[in-house]
Amino acid sequence: MFTDIDRLRADTPGIAHRIHLNNAGAALMPRPVLEAMTGYLTRESEIGGYETAAEAAPRLDAVYASVARLIGASRDEIALTENATVAWQMAFYSLAFKPGDRILTARAEYAANYVAFLQVAKRTGAVVEVIPDDADGRLDPEALRRMIDDRVKLIAITWVPTNGGLVNPAAAVGAIAREHNIPYLLDACQAVGQMPVDVEALQCDMLSATGRKFLRGPRGSGFLYVRRELLERLEPPMIDHFAAPWVATDRYELRPDARRFENWENNYAARLGLGVAIDYALDIGMEAIAACCRDLSGHMRQALARIPGVTLHDLGPDPAAIVTFSVSGHDANAIKEGLAKAGINVSVSVPASTLLDAEARHLPALVRASPHYYNSSDEIDRMAAEVQRLVAFASSQG
Ligand SMILES: Cc1ncc(COP(=O)(O)O)c(C=O)c1O
DSSP states (O other): OOTTHHHHHHTOGGGGTOEEOBTTTOOOOOHHHHHHHHHHHHHHHHHOHHHHHHHTHHHHHHHHHHHHHHHTOOGGGEEEESSHHHHHHHHHTTSOOOTTOEEEEETTOOHHHHHHHHHHHHHHOOEEEEEOBOTTSSBOHHHHHHHOOTTEEEEEEESSOTTSSOOOOHHHHHHHHHHTTOOEEEEOTTTBTTBOOOHHHHTOSEEEEESSSTTOOOSSOEEEEEOHHHHTTOOOSSOOTTTSOEEETTEEOOOSSGGGGOOSOOOHHHHHHHHHHHHHHHHHOHHHHHHHHHHHHHHHHHHHHTSTTEEEOOOSSSOOSOEEEEETTBOHHHHHHHHHHTTEEOEEEOGGGSHHHHHHTTOOOEEEEBOOTTSOHHHHHHHHHHHHHHHHHHHHHO
16 A cells, blocks of 8 residues: 555545445546646636647657656657557557458457457458467467467457456467567557556557556547557558648648557547656656555455355456456346446446456456555445445345
């Protein structure tokens, strides 16, 4: 636990109203993020949108450096996007596939990514294959190694899936991808903000992430990283005159940096909020945040496991701060609503968000509770007590 947890909690106005355990959905923004954004919007209303952007240009520009610092990249390898999905799509749809090309992914791949694989497979004749898991339920790097051949044109996996605490061995996958010179696209949406991210250690070529989850940034913000060597070879699936200036009547020239994946119009208040959220996390320290997330989610798992009828569905030996569980005889939505009435925010992870994993493990809709460093053990105990009360109440009814 942090020594300055009181300050961090005081920076989080939302905790006065709710016990917020939906950080894998959207975390509570800290006050500096909120103030940067509202200040920016106020200024837009006072002097005009273009004028505010010009005035704030150095601060807006610094957001690229903040993202780069967060993930160990260079600023010219960063594109800012409106969410993680657009970031991921820009990378994925830039790649060319032909019949028989193989796309390798993991069992708990996120729905948005998987439907894009299916679409590209339908259009091009490429095939999508799932890398087997190890005994702990994580992607098995040795199984991946055995799958590699000349037809593997992409490895694209989710590091921390949306439906539980599983942490896939993203760096081991990167080592194999690099060894065989296969492009590697990593969905780090649920990892950024809750654990250190270093693209050099991960050896990924492309990485997508969102602002609103564990980073505690605003909704409608995200980013894409593309390694410089690959960047120059990728033509975005869609361009405008920002991504590719119109240099002659019959010609455009793609920007040399990752901003070729952006377009002209943006929500600058959200970008600024993203930058402040990243600086805020880096000031606290990603190692400290990761340790705290592990402690709190471990505490939550222990508390829930003691409740009769509760089954945890997390996989992996060292799970992240996404705790998913079912309660025998109770619908996940009913538990979510019951908790909401007690002022406790959780979410529901539906099978269709990770369909391969849900089918393989026969998972129903799961309650998803995702603590963050600003939560307290007391909040977690209150949540577990409320789950217990809901279960006991339902049993007494019938
Ligand atoms: C693993 C994973 N990838 C991608 C996304 C999509 O992120 P966004 O909604 O910012 O596009 C999510 C959102 O829940 C996610 O959990």
